Amino acid sequence: MSSESDFIQPNKKNGLVVVKINVKVFPIDLIYSAAYSIMDRAYVILDGSPEDTIYAILKPRTFKGELAELGRIFYDDLVASAFQTVQLVRNRDLRNALLQSLVPAGTPVQEEQFKEELVDEKDIAALWEDKFGEKIEGNPKKGK
């Protein structure tokens, strides 16, 4: 039976806590996600092997509590990230179905609308010569 101290090892002397993470349980992407979410409260250094065990070294930044508590918060973030990922995967089909139900079936892509927007109605892009047929060089009266 594992205990908390197997995974969360506070080091008061150095003012940091080492969190041991089994990558088979929490893949590296979840660890990055949890590290990112705790960054405002702690400095995070990751070490170890992405195929086996990752060590997250946490040093309080704005966090004022116990070192072990910081480790627990990190583990909570890991679990929350894992939960979100599982929910995203589970709900993927439902989410896609909902999104598709918002667009009526067979609705054509409105390319015509885009074409109209590209028309230069005010002739802004047209050259002066094309519009008025005469070059004006330095004398505004010449063009009139």
Next chain:
Amino acid sequence: MFRVNTQIYSIDKVEKMFGKGRWVGKYLVYEQEGNEAEIYEKFNKLLE
């Protein structure tokens, strides 16, 4: 002295953040003596 695990952090990002280091296995090792908080801050930036 500190080291950065290049299996976890992107080598490009690490070298951009800390400069060229000495390779020891999978680690980039830096001898630079600097402000510890600054180094920790840079490690956090590597995760952004």
